[in-house]
Amino acid sequence: QGTRDHAPAQAVLRDRLLSAVVSCFKRHGAAAIDTPALELRETLVGKYGEGAKLIYELQDQGGELLALRYDLTVPFARYLAMNKINTMKRYHVAKVYRRDNPATTRGRYREFYQCDFDIAGQFDPMIPDAECLKIVHEILSDLQLGDFVIKVNHRRILNGVFAVCGVPESKFIPACSTVDKLDKIPWEEARSEMVGEKGLSPEAADRIGEYVQLHGGLDLIERLLQDPKLSQNKLAKEGLGDMKLLFEYLTLFGITGKISFDLSLARGLDYYTGVIFEAVLLQQDHEHGEEALSVGSVAGGGRYDGLVGMFDPKGRKVPCVGVSIGIERIFSILEQRLEASGEKLRTTETQVLVATPQKHLLAARLKLISELWDAGIKAEMLYKKDPKLLKQLQYCENTGIPLAAIVGEQELADGVVKLRDVATREEVRM
């Protein structure tokens, strides 16, 4: 349940998609690492908020207690701490595992790829954060997925909002997890969750509501910096200061057109400490007029300055910021698009089929194909002793092999090979 096999055509499409993402990561100077799919259970505990119940655990068969990784961020932090690395720009493309209910949405699985890019190290503020947003912008533009918006917020601004709305600090995280649902539920529902389940006062909830429904650009940042309550709050001021600097850099990158400072963005994971962001694709809703509808998140990330310290015996901190590309959803979009286009993907790269027009020529085919392989040429032959020429040419047509190298009795006698262009039927003796 929630897993799938990839047939050759899907494997080819996925390969193309992953290559596009990886080539962007390499363009930004990242090095690859790899970590095991298995982690110690204790490594994953307490990092994922409400996601914890979705962790796959291995049976205790003696030895260490293990679990399947839930994301690539926690293993990266564990890797940095274990190897005492202070500075690193890395990417990692691998499968992660979540015991989610995968039927809910298209493109959600229990085993799925993540493509992560992260920058670890103590640097001047917002320069690596801006690069992560640039990367999301590049990838979504390169893949031509249509219009998109990258929502940006800051954990400190959210915490500042909670503080000035009268939420006690112990309830910041619960309140945050309700705000996180605002892309799926209306405000009214979130409000009653805050008051009912999370125990906030109705007044606090209403005040939060006024803030988290705001979104905009640099103008909104400036407005909030003048906000009589927020401007008095240290957390909010720091967050807004970061956000202003971030927008300055994004302006230099020329990408603010796709960026929305959105106070309803919260991100579910516990470990974020600064800038957070999430990219959603927009779809023109042709039936209901011109309004752009969000069709779901395709990338997300943020700053997590405390996570590495959780794995370091001395609590030594390594600030990090990173982005994860939601490859499964993008893959299902590309898959649908390919299906709609009717285009048939070639699943092999074979350049030439070695064929014979008469019987008793298997030896000649085996000798020739062996020479081709040794010369690095991608070649196939049918695994029959005496296949019909027509069958051999049909195989080329069905699998997209462009050339047939034909050795018949005449060719053998003359010491030549007849090379046939399958599409045009032109033949050359060589």
Place this chain on the structure above:
Amino acid sequence: QGTRDHAPAQAVLRDRLLSAVVSCFKRHGAAAIDTPALELRETLVGKYGEGAKLIYELQDQGGELLALRYDLTVPFARYLAMNKINTMKRYHVAKVYRRDNPATTRGRYREFYQCDFDIAGQFDPMIPDAECLKIVHEILSDLQLGDFVIKVNHRRILNGVFAVCGVPESKFIPACSTVDKLDKIPWEEARSEMVGEKGLSPEAADRIGEYVQLHGGLDLIERLLQDPKLSQNKLAKEGLGDMKLLFEYLTLFGITGKISFDLSLARGLDYYTGVIFEAVLLQQDHEHGEEALSVGSVAGGGRYDGLVGMFDPKGRKVPCVGVSIGIERIFSILEQRLEASGEKLRTTETQVLVATPQKHLLAARLKLISELWDAGIKAEMLYKKDPKLLKQLQYCENTGIPLAAIVGEQELADGVVKLRDVATREEVRM
């Protein structure tokens, strides 16, 4: 335990190795598939002989009972049966999981890559089998791992040997699993296991001993075809007939020089039904004279005509033959070799560092690097507002970036960029 992280230099080396293997698989016209790392437990049961105890099981957290895949062959057979596929040439590169005691040998892990190539379908005998051996030969030659030998045997020949030596059919598989250990233990030890644990008669064991210590080429096949006992046994005759045909094809491929028909080769897995093979690297033992020592198996495979039928509700059979490349052992050899050479692998592909020689030029760097990224150029910059030029050039030297694009006050005023070759220190204004 038994897993490891790959640091960037290891990830680069592994990437190179996997690319070499995959490009050989593609040269032979294989298509890629992918299957989940998780399989139903029942899928893996009864396929691995003594390996069964090494299967990692997931905890029962509700829902299906799952296990981590033990190899890529059983998932391939399950895939063919589920999708009712009769003919397919596929490769699959992915990690598999075994609760082995990994300390025993170098290059053995609990999580490790397998690189598999398999041909499924009803074809004329020995043509796909010969191609699998050709692939092993190509890969080991391409990787320049030194001298190697590919041992070949046939399950029917082994079973024929057991039959003519007086072993009852019910003890073929136990006897086979003892023969499988002959590359690790001397014959005397194997003999006492056969008599003691496996309950064979001492006479039967002695007769087996005479056969399984034989190895050679076409000459040995001819000799055994004349063997008074074996030539009367149907299984042995069929197996030897296959083997003769196989050697004919391998001669056409020009690779018999590295092939050894070795009656001690048994392969541990239950599912093999025909030709089996295993490639070992040979190492010149300089201290003890000229004799070539085996340093372990780096590839193996064989024919398994019954496995797909085990997953088909109607028991419909799909004959298969395949090969698995033991990438971990090869990787550790390449790693040692790289270490010995002192060569330093570049872990990133960055072409140019965007640098500034004066302060207050962050905006200029951000604008320029953004242009480079958008033009598809691999570019980095330091994440500092005002880095020293020397630091920037040192970063190039440390990470192997060949060029620095320098924008200073003068360049900005002139509307140019100074491109510096880091190694030669030559500069061009452009």
